[in-house]
Amino acid sequence: MKILKLFMNRIVIFGTCLVLQFAWYIILFWELANYSVPITIFFSVLSVVVVLVIVSKDQNPDLKIPWIMAVMALPLLGGLLYLTLGTKRPARKMRRKLDMAARKSKGLLIQSPEILREIEEKDAYVAGQCKYLNYTGYPVYKNTEAVYYPLGDDVYPVMLEELKKAEHFIFMEYFIIANDNMWKGILDILKEKVKEGVDVRLIYDDIGCLPTSLPSDYHWELEEMGIRSFAFNPFVPIFSVVMNNRDHRKIMVIDGHTAFSGGINLADEYINTIVKYGHWKDNGFMLKGEAVWNYTVMFLDMWNAFRPEDYNYERFRPRVWHPEPFDGTGYIQPYGDTPLDNETTGENVYLNIINQAQKYVYIFTPYLIVDHDMVTALTLAAKRQVDVRIITPGIPDKKAVFLLTQSYYEGLIRYGVKIYEYTPGFVHGKCFVSDDKIATVGTINTDYRSLYLHFECGTYFFESPVVAQVKRDFLETQEKSRQITERDCTPGFWKGLFQMVLRVFAPLL
Numbered sequence: 001m002k003i004l005k006l007f008m009n010r011i012v013i014f015g016t017c018l019v020l021q022f023a024w025y026i027i028l029f030w031e032l033a034n035y036s037v038p039i040t041i042f043f044s045v046l047s048v049v050v051v052l053v054i055v056s057k058d059q060n061p062d063l064k065i066p067w068i069m070a071v072m073a074l075p076l077l078g079g080l081l082y083l084t085l086g087t088k089r090p091a092r093k094m095r096r097k098l099d100m101a102a103r104k105s106k107g108l109l110i111q112s113p114e115i116l117r118e119i120e121e122k123d124a125y126v127a128g129q130c131k132y133l134n135y136t137g138y139p140v141y142k143n144t145e146a147v148y149y150p151l152g153d154d155v156y157p158v159m160l161e162e163l164k165k166a167e168h169f170i171f172m173e174y175f176i177i178a179n180d181n182m183w184k185g186i187l188d189i190l191k192e193k194v195k196e197g198v199d200v201r202l203i204y205d206d207i208g209c210l211p212t213s214l215p216s217d218y219h220w221e222l223e224e225m226g227i228r229s230f231a232f233n234p235f236v237p238i239f240s241v242v243m244n245n246r247d248h249r250k251i252m253v254i255d256g257h258t259a260f261s262g263g264i265n266l267a268d269e270y271i272n273t274i275v276k277y278g279h280w281k282d283n284g285f286m287l288k289g290e291a292v293w294n295y296t297v298m299f300l301d302m303w304n305a306f307r308p309e310d311y312n313y314e315r316f317r318p319r320v321w322h323p324e325p326f327d328g329t330g331y332i333q334p335y336g337d338t339p340l341d342n343e344t345t346g347e348n349v350y351l352n353i354i355n356q357a358q359k360y361v362y363i364f365t366p367y368l369i370v371d372h373d374m375v376t377a378l379t380l381a382a383k384r385q386v387d388v389r390i391i392t393p394g395i396p397d398k399k400a401v402f403l404l405t406q407s408y409y410e411g412l413i414r415y416g417v418k419i420y421e422y423t424p425g426f427v428h429g430k431c432f433v434s435d436d437k438i439a440t441v442g443t444i445n446t447d448y449r450s451l452y453l454h455f456e457c458g459t460y461f462f463e464s465p466v467v468a469q470v471k472r473d474f475l476e477t478q479e480k481s482r483q484i485t486e487r488d489c490t491p492g493f494w495k496g497l498f499q500m501v502l503r504v505f506a507p508l509l
Contacts, residue, residue, distance in 0.1 A: 094233070094245070094305075098340055101305040105297055108313055111139040119331060119462065125356045126438060126462050130333055132352065133460060136345050138335040144289030145328035146461065148441065148469035150476075152264040152271040155284035156182065162254050162286070163189045168321050169199040171253040171299045175246065175443075177204045178212035178267035180274075186266065187225075194226035202229040203302060205247045210235065212267060230306055245339050247302070248454035250443050251295050257322040259292040260284060261334070261457060262441055263429045270428070278395040278425025281477060283364070285441055285459065285466060287334070289326035292318050294334035298457060330464030337444060337456040346444035346458060347451045350432060351377050357434045360387035362474040364429040368392050368405040368419075369447035375411065382416035391474065391481055394421040401447075410489035420481035427477075430458075433470040438462050441470065 111134045119140065120127040130140045149155035163170065163186065170193060177183055190200050202222060204214075209231070215221065222229040232247040252260040262284030264270040269280050287295075296316050304310050318326070337345040354361055354377040361381060368390060370378070382388045390412075396402030409419050430446075433439040442458025444450045461467055 095340055097305040098301070098338075101301045101303075101308070104304065104311070105301050105313060108297055109137055109139055109294060112141075115140055115142055115331065122463070123437070129349065129352050129356075129438075129460065130331070130462070132348065133333050133335045133345070136335060136341075136343055138294050138333060140331050140333035140460070140462075141289070141291040141293075142331060143326040143328055144287055144291040144332045145326065146288075146291075146330070146332055146459075146464050146466045147286045148466045148473070149262070149284045149286070150469075150473040152280065152282045152284060155260065155262065155264065155286070156185075156271045158286060159252065159260055159284075160185060160189060162258050162260070163193070163252075166193055166198050166254045167196075168255045169201070169253075169316065170255075171201050171251070171296065171303075173203040173247065173249050173251040173299050173302060174266050175205045175208035175248045175250065176212060176265035176267055177209055177214060178265075179214055179218075180268045182268050182271055182273065183266045190227055191225055200227045201299075201303060202227055203232055203247065203299070204229070206231040206234045207246055208248070208265075228307070232302075232306075244449075244453045246449075246454050248443050248450060249298075249336070249457045251299055251457060253292060253296050253299055255321045256296055256316045257288060257292055257318045257326070259287045259295045259334075261287075261295065261443070261459060263443065276426075277393070277397050280425060281364075281422055281427045281429060283429040283431060283441060283470075283473065287332065287459070289328050289332075290318055291332040291334055291459070294336075295457070298334070298336045302455070328464075330466075331462040332464060333460040333462075335458055335460065337451075337454075337458075339453055339455070344451055346442075346456050347371075347374065349440055349458065349460065350374070350444075350446065353432050353434050353438065353440065354378060354381050354388075357381055357386045357388075359435045360389070361432060361434040362471065363388075363390045363446075364427055364431040364474065364477070365390065365446045366393055366397070366426065366428050366430070367401055367445045367447040367450075368408050369401070370408060371448070371451075374446065375408070378412055378417050379415040382412075387418075388416070389418045389420065389474070389478070391420045391422055391427055391477055393426045394423045394482065395425045397426055406489070409484055410486060413484065413486050413489065419484045420478055421484060422477060422481045424480055431470050431474070433467060433474060436471065437467060439464075439467045439470045441466070 116127060116130060116134075119130055134140065147158075149158070170190065190202075194200050204219075206216075209218075216234075219229045219231050233245060250261050250263070250265060263282045264284050268274040269276045270282055272280050296318075297313065300310055300313055300316065310316075314320070335345060335349070337343075351373060354374075378388055378390075392405055393402065396405075413419060429441075430444050430450075431439065431441045439461045440458050441461070442456065444456045444458050450456055
């Protein structure tokens, strides 16, 4: 029975299909090469042209090198593989739908010039960051209460209580949903809210949910419960660039005035009711107020791209169901990142924080797979005596990725960056905090997938209580972590060789 269940698993089925396709490609090209000299010449010339195209592209060099090596190593197959998988651009159909939804909501996210002027008077560098995020489409707000939670265990009960208060609508967008206790606790509330007439909608990522064995038709089960939903970019076992683009966001919006985000997905390990990789160190935050509007529009743009139905967003604004004034101090700017444009918004936010830091910058990240620009920024900050500290997992969720993360340690530590591994378990939070005045918390990992391929979100905080809360969380976590020294970074021959190979092909992983 267990063997049958294994073979019926979607990951096993789809993985087998992909392996068979790749094997078929190899055999086909091998036979063609032996059968026809003109065909061999054609594909060899194609590979040369592809290499020239890659070299000439206005793109991060770290993304070019692995493909150039792959094409040169497989002169017949490499060019075609790049044309199939190497563009890292969403399929035209997906792009068209998302672009159309974004155009319909254009003009809804309007920046208050008064707020920007206030920030400029306080800090010109922070104002520059806020202007950049406004350029990407997301205004900065006041009048928003923000609370940071250092563990999924802490934020989950608050999420349940706020869901119970919903009277009009609940929007949820998550990378991973597992059909276990955490999700069941939420689902029970959602079903009750549907009976009360609340508009409940859910977007989940199909590949993100593959390891959880969520049924492929789960969205239909939810529809029967009255919960409107869809799986983003359903996984089809065909080599295609579009499979790279995943919805990695974590968004919950309640009645337009309350939102949750952060690192946690909806599965038991995120709240430590089961143990997979030791203690799961994650985070979340709650917003109440004007800034929630950015998350609402972000969700509705994704929803209307694939289920177009909301032609007027006004009924979802924060004050529609909360006419009373909002509390809260500081300035808060939720933002999104998308592979649809040429902006690496998430990375640029991180780079700006590092480059503008004067005293310190502390970083939580589960995957330290950084490109040349990020390495340069981190080491340059350390050279100018900024206290740069990074906490990574002590127990990895993916061993190969962890080896890749560790391969960056020596080059950073050599120039003064301090790196700590969280001894009790796995760090999944994605946070930067700097100089007691700014922080960003969200879903964006410091790896190529998050920075270049996925739909992501984060929130930038200035003069908010969240800044001190994130700093306190970092320092308390550091006390439970082991500092890595240069001596720890000396691998054996085979491990070092494997890490070098991983480094070269990191952008393709």
